[in-house]
Amino acid sequence: MPKDSKKYAILLSLLCSSLFVSLIAQDRHPSYSEVTSLDSTTSKDSVTLLSNKPITLLDSISKDSLQSDSLGVDSLANDSVSPKKKKAGLTSVVDYKANDSIVFTHGNEVYMYGKGVVQFDGMELNADQIEMNMDSSLVYAVGRPDSVGDIVGRPVFKDKSGEYESETMNYNFKTKKGYITNIVTQQGEGYLTGGQTKKMENDEFYMKSGRYTTCDNHDHPHFYLQLTQAKVRPKKNIVTGPAYMVLADVPLPLAIPFGFFPFTEKYSSGIIVPTFGDELARGFYLRDGGYYFAINDYIDLALTGEIYTKGSWGINARSAYIKRYKYSGNFDLSFITTITGDKGLPDYSKMKNFKIAWTHTQDTKNNPNMSLSASVNFTTSGYTRNDLNSYYNSNSFTENTKSSTVNMTYRIPNSSWSFSATANITQRTQDSTLNVSFPNLTVSMGQIYPFKRKSVVGNERWYEKIQMSYSGRFQNSILTKQDQILKSNLIKDWRNGMYHNIPISATFNVFKYLNLTASFNFTDRMYTNKVMREWDTQQSKIVQDTTYGFYNVFNYYGSLSADTKLYGFYKPWKIFGDKVQAIRHIFTPSISFSAAPDFSSPRYGFWKTLSYVNERGETVTEKYSPFSNGIFGTVSQGKQGTVSFSVSNNLEMKVKSDRDSTGVRKISLIENLSANMSYNMAADSMKWSNLNTSILIKLTKGFNLQMSATWDTYTYQLDSYGNPVRVNKPRWTVGKGLGRLSSTGTSFSYTFNNDTFKKKDKKKNDNKQPQPQPNTLPPDPNEEPEDDTASEESDTQFGADGYAIWEVPWSLSINYSVNYGYGSFNKKKMEYNGRFTQNLSFSGNINFTKNWSFNFSASYDFDAKKIAYMNCNITRDLHCWSMSASFVPVGPYKSYNFHISVKSSLLQDLKYDKRGNSYSRLDWY
Structure with missing residues (x-):
């Protein structure tokens, strides 16, 4: 055979062998030819032996795609020319398992079915179907459709950066890079979902077409921010490019050029974004914006402000502090300048107001012998009317009196002595009146037995029962207007003094059933000035002259009282049944006698006599006390030789129990019915006091009826000027009875709810079958x-x-009070006409559905016969959003407020507010 023919035969056989191997490979994995390499440096026709699906990388991150050495296979052309390069091995063992089956191939490919798990070097991947190539260190995970077509077992990837759910997951063990589609991960308070994501080796993510939402229904969120591009640093922040908002799958024309969402596991400083709005009287505004300072783990500070286009502005500082097992508290300082109207016009006004609020609580474990507490709530008279937040706080508007107290107390260990310092401020916002008391120092000694023996031998002696205590006070106070407090003189305008009180008493048992108590009380008042009066003949009037010095005003009295208890029992006749077992009556009478000299006599000098001739030529003599204006008052006039009588009654009944035939239960018929009256034997006239009575009845559990009444015991006549005066004629001497009701009153409150009107089956027993x-x-x-x-x-x-x-859960609370007292004088009957005053307030709430809620509070003015104040609130829970509307429809503070915002604190500035107040002059119909 020619040499050329041999060459062609060898080449033909090689081609046939390659074709045969290719056919075998296609028969084993018929769709491998469709795979596109993840490596950007590898030729497109190379094979990854990973998946049967083509993968398209992000154009913007294709240069950062998985590295070429991750594949472990080169192109077929290079493979036929040069030997395969050896790659570095993995640094840790790869653990994998599956619930269903694991299939291995000759190419080191592993196929896991049924809840497969792969773990490597702190990384864990869970999915229902996982394909892994051990040579290339690549793994591919995907979910699997169930019998109804839903995808189950979606890939869940976990590492030190967090947990990520996705639709598909490609990951390289060596480079720690991956490609993810439709990612779902929680970052901070929100969720990052959707898009195409590239995971880098430093655990950062690059995302395209993702979504960020705080709605936990991340598969179909109620709202989200559509992110065109984003960089994610897990547990740190998200930086986005252009983004727009989508609400209920509807894109809104609300876009941002860029966004920054920080995450942190501990609190940190940052900017507080202001709220934008408008008001008719003050114009457009930016409010509640500023900076938050995370000073340390024990204290923080938020500085915010507000500014209006018509000139009004304000600043605010809020802080909270706490030290465990020692103390905690917060303070709020605010200053606002309110400008209404146009300058130069009659309706122009400019007001400056401020607020100081401080609360402090000390833990009792810190120092049991010394405590410091503070409750300060001070505002100028116009602050509430000009602060927007106060319009929707019913307590702020209906609160006419504000009080502030700071107290520090020290108790000497193993002693009965204690010391305290107090500062009090009470303000009446209606007329800007201030009652300031500062400083107040108190020294007290608890009860001691000065004559008690340390080593008791035998019976207790009578003088060992003598006990005494002491209390002393120094007080400095002033009653003035708000704008005059800083102009007052400490000596001339402020009232000050010292007060000492020493009570001494002893109780003895006489005749076994009688308790006898003897007591003596001494009181001393120390003043630095007194006010003398004299008649000015030239001006024909009384003038006053203040004399400064040191003056003691004291008084004392002694008393002796006796009391006992009498018990009475009554058992009903059998003919009335045996339901009532017995009725018990407890009768507690007491009688006391007290005596004191006349401290208004000239020898004491506590009272003076002033005589003058008035304009009608009549000689007038009157007594006055130079110390009547003292902070602790003065001593009373006349001798005291008073006998006091009082009785108290308690009525109870024992009845058979409905649950237990052998048991009984106790029912209170009258908890307390008391009356007291006194007679002053040493007085020249008006010896009888008024009759005071009170009653307490327990109607139901948690609902009591309590009423007190005062009965006038004397009659009235007209003086020479036609004015009614009380005369020394007891009512029973002229046939008008023991007394006439002069004042009484009661109040009650009750709450109705779903359980109030439910019928209760009285025949229930322990053997009843459960529902x-x-x-x-x-x-x-x-x-x-x-x-x-x-x-x-x-x-x-x-x-x-x-x-x-x-x-439908609901509740209605009603508070009602009624009082009766003297009104106008009836000259025909020579009696005062009675007058009723009533007060009614009510509040309630109702939840129409699980997420709809409505509550209100109101008060009714019986004199004006109309609702004096009402505040209504409607709230709607929109899952990841919240919506509320509050309005005051009646009264001088008509206003409304509409608010809708995201619940998450991270997106708390994603909100809308619409407000209106009394300045807007809204008419409600």
């Missing part, structure tokens, strides 16, 4: 809910009869 529990029908797996309403229906509960249990 079948409500069951919840599972949702149809083939039906995908379109919105949260469908998901709400999946939570519907059904009873044993198969019908849905329909229940």
